[in-house]
Amino acid sequence: MSDVALEVWGDPIDHSLSPAMHTAAYGFLGWDWTYGRRRVDECSFHAELTGLDAAHRGLSLTMPLKHAAFAAAAERDARAILTGAANTLVRTGDGWRAFNTDVGGIVAALGEQGIVSAHRARIVGAGATASAALVALAELGVGEVEIVARRPEAAATLVDLGHRVGVHVTTALLSEPAERRVDVTIATLPGGVSVEDSVAGALAATGGPLMDVVYGHWPTDLSRAWDRAGDSARGGEGMLLHQAVLQIRAFATGRVDEPLPREAEVVAVMRRALVGD
Incomplete structure (x- = not known):
C-alpha cells in the first residue's frame, strides 16, 4: 500500500x-x-x-x-x-x-474498565461527544441515561436521540445533579472546563466508575472528585x-x-x- x-x-x-x-x-x-x-x-x-x-x-x-x-x-x-x-x-x-x-471507541474504552453492560448511566455535558456517548451506552444495553448539562435546552436533541435508540433520557442542571445512583458516568465536557467541588463531589458520590473523554488536561475537576470518593476514573486516551x-x-x-x-x-x-x- x-x-x-x-x-x-x-x-x-x-x-x-x-x-x-x-x-x-x-x-x-x-x-x-x-x-x-x-x-x-x-x-x-x-x-x-x-x-x-x-x-x-x-x-x-x-x-x-x-x-x-x-x-x-x-x-x-x-x-x-x-x-x-x-x-x-x-x-x-x-x-x-x-x-x-x-x-466504538467509547464502547471499547469502557470495556477496558470492565464495563460491558449497565442499566443506568449519566453523561456530563451535551455536545457532539455526548451523542456518541449516548449511542455507545445504548449498544451496551443501558436503558436509562441522565444528561447533566450547564444548559438544559442543549440536551433536547439527546432526548430525541434516546427515543431513537431505545433509551429513556432525563436531564438535570450541572449545578443541581440528581441524587439517583448510576452504574457509570461519561464526562464529555471540553478540557479546561471548571466544575465546582461541591457539584463534582455530588456527581462522584452517585456516579459509579468515570470515563472522562478529556486527554491532555488531566486530572480534571471530575477525576479529582472521583479519586476522593475512592472510585475508578480514567481519561480519554x-x-x-x-x-x-x-x-x-x-x-x-x-x-x-x-x-x-x-x-x-x-x-x-x-x-x-x-x-x-
Missing part, C-alpha cells in the same frame, strides 16, 4: 496525538502511508476538502468539524446517521463516506486509541468491522505511541 495520504483536521490541531498513533500503526504494518495534521475551521472546511487531490484517501476530523464532515458525505454509516456527526471521511468513487468511530483503530480499518477497507492484520499487536504499538514510550 503506497502513495496514500491521510490527515487529521481541526481547530486547534497542534495538540492532536493522532499523527503519532497512526504513523506508528502504518510503520508496523509496513504500509507506505503518510498521516499529517492541518488546521481547518468550519469556514474553510469546504474549500480545503474540495481542494484535496486523489492521493488523499481519508481524513480524521476533530472539533469543530464533525457536523461539517457529516454534511459533506455522500454516504454515512449507521453510527454517523444516529449522532449526526462524523469524525472520519473515506474517499469513495462518488465522493466521501462518513463514519463515527467515537461510538482509551477512547482516542480505539476510535483510531476503527479509523484505520475504514481507511484500509472502507469498513470498520474488518480487523486489521495482527490487530492486537497494532493496538499495542499505537498505545505505546500514545503514551510516548
